[in-house]
Amino acid sequence: MNGADPTPTPPTVRDLGVRARQAARTLRSLDTAQKQAALHRLAQELHAHADQILGANARDVQQAEAAGLPAAMLDRLRLSPAALAALALDVQAVAALPDPVGERTAARTLPSGVRVSQLRVPLGVLGVIYESRPNVTVDVAALALMTGNAVILRGGKETVHTNAALESCIHAALAACGLPAGAVQVIHDPDRERVRDLLRLDDLVDAIIPRGGAGLHRYCVENATVPVIVGGIGVVHVYLDESFTRDPADVQRAAELLVNAKVQKPSACNALDTLLVHRGALPALPAIAGALVREGVDLRADPASLEVLHAAGLPATPAADTDYGQEFLALTASLRTVDSLEEALDFIAAHGNHTDVILTRDDAQARRFVQDVDSAAVMVNASPRFNDGGQLGLGAEVAISTQKLHARGPMGLRELTTTKWVVEGDGHVRA
């Protein structure tokens, strides 16, 4: 007899897909209380295994430091005891959200006597592809479980130890509640071909949700046969009308709003990229741009606004064409002078898709802006930072979609569900 057992072959991505589909059949029949129990158990497991998780995370961080990863990436990778505790609280918060599954809509009795309705049900199997933040592993698992979806997760290769520790907690919680391990599965093989395998599993996976930079989203769109919900990338415009600069209090409001838009979280997709300034508002620009400059924002300006800024002694550099329609994700913003609302709308039509704001005291302008701008979120006199699941009252957010099909803007629990038609008769046939 040979001494050692043969090493088991690791499951293929297709194997994970088959298990996920089986698990999805169990998950879609769970009631809300069963799903809540699993989430509460998951929160307990995270507390109980905090030492293992933080130890695994320390290994990931150590390896990432040794590999010379940039500080911003290390930041995203690092899990503190406080962050882990917050993650467990997030899981419990998801359990407290209203469960969209089981809702009936469009119910009616047809003239034939047949009763029809649409029943809200889970999507089925999700594939989520993300980068270095390990909190996504738990967040997405919780949102998927609460909506009765199975999920296949593919995190960054830098977080392999942390994700394995988190997956153990998730599987412990599932097992404790009698739920199949196929409900939440992690692809461990770091080979990028495994991402491609997942993207092409259209007979088993119902939707792919990428969470990461523009390159990841493009890779998914180019390679997927599974439907992809694209998001996370987007250019944010604020159009400052002359009417919002007549009252000094409005100028002050505009300055505060733009600082909020640009500085609160420059790495966020809903942060300001381009300020469009009506020519009549240029006199107020120094007061407004000055506030941005004091916060360290690098301004790239068109000739007319550049002249005004320089005349006021404010630093700014000439904008290149590539500074427009550009998502900066940093303390940089571009400025552009326009002669009219229509010119601003044309500019946004050519460069926008995510969040666009008008600052105006003219209601007709506001209505025209809301009507014409075709972005995930259109705002009047409010910071673009409100384009966020929590801010818009969704309670939790799995991603922000910039496409138009299925979900647009922040995706909460409802966006992880679909409907099926239910038709009930008494032997009815179609006439």
Place this chain on the structure above:
Amino acid sequence: MNGADPTPTPPTVRDLGVRARQAARTLRSLDTAQKQAALHRLAQELHAHADQILGANARDVQQAEAAGLPAAMLDRLRLSPAALAALALDVQAVAALPDPVGERTAARTLPSGVRVSQLRVPLGVLGVIYESRPNVTVDVAALALMTGNAVILRGGKETVHTNAALESCIHAALAACGLPAGAVQVIHDPDRERVRDLLRLDDLVDAIIPRGGAGLHRYCVENATVPVIVGGIGVVHVYLDESFTRDPADVQRAAELLVNAKVQKPSACNALDTLLVHRGALPALPAIAGALVREGVDLRADPASLEVLHAAGLPATPAADTDYGQEFLALTASLRTVDSLEEALDFIAAHGNHTDVILTRDDAQARRFVQDVDSAAVMVNASPRFNDGGQLGLGAEVAISTQKLHARGPMGLRELTTTKWVVEGDGHVRA
């Protein structure tokens, strides 16, 4: 001077996309009355140019006959005066449907005082790829116009003359109403590469809707970077429980329902493919299957049901594995005996996605079936033929989706729209 003008270069598919996007900006601001006026004008143009359209269609039919196209295809291609009149009526019926654009949902005032809502808006630019039915050209143009979408149409190469004549009517109607020609454009170049061009126009086109056979849908899924709404293909099961065979009136109902399901329109995607028979229902099978046989249905049966049919003197052949999970689109159906509801559910989980029906007198079984079956439509004691936009009260149908994202089942006007978030404040910033 040279005598002749140079032949103008035909527009590329990207050119059409750019024009469509420009047109979409105009269309999304139209009110309902403007859209209705364009549709009524289109109906008038179809009447006024009936001779040209029927003449163009006669040329297409003649060429198709000369090319030896099968009779079924000729049937789909042929436009009679009555069919053209019906088409014009359909356009007017679309104009009478409720306009989903402009609806506000999820309106609330956040604790900060910011007002948020979701505003229903057109998708933007649609790409619709279809085969030989020229009525689709007008139907889809009408549905797109009514929802404020621009559309790029790509019909079958057999219908090139008919489609050109229909496009002229559509453009005449658009021009008469001051609407841009880019609202409805037809790709005339028969090269299949143009389909690929359209499928990859993800910066300009918001959704692709294929209408045709499984091969067309697969081609779109494999090649598109634009999101595709897949549909049109699907397997339909009816599960006959023993409880629906106890009363002779129910046996009669089951026979009528199955004839309706299979014979009313065998080429439809909602026609019966596989009958699952509970073993306890086998004694009633001759009465039920006999009705199908009398209508000319070719039955392919598993051993247990085959024995019952042959004992009753009914013709049937042994089913092969490929007769299950198969969309026949013809007067053919497969039969399979199961020992329990759970076995039927396992079978449907492995083979279903479109429309699945249970015939039962047991309410608990009916609830379990509705809960477990994950198809676009799930039915109790009703013909699968009810899975249709008209039957379900949508008023019109652009396609039937079998995917889960965005739209599932029949797609009406609402499914050609999306939402955008509208946020209104008074200089509010995010805390």
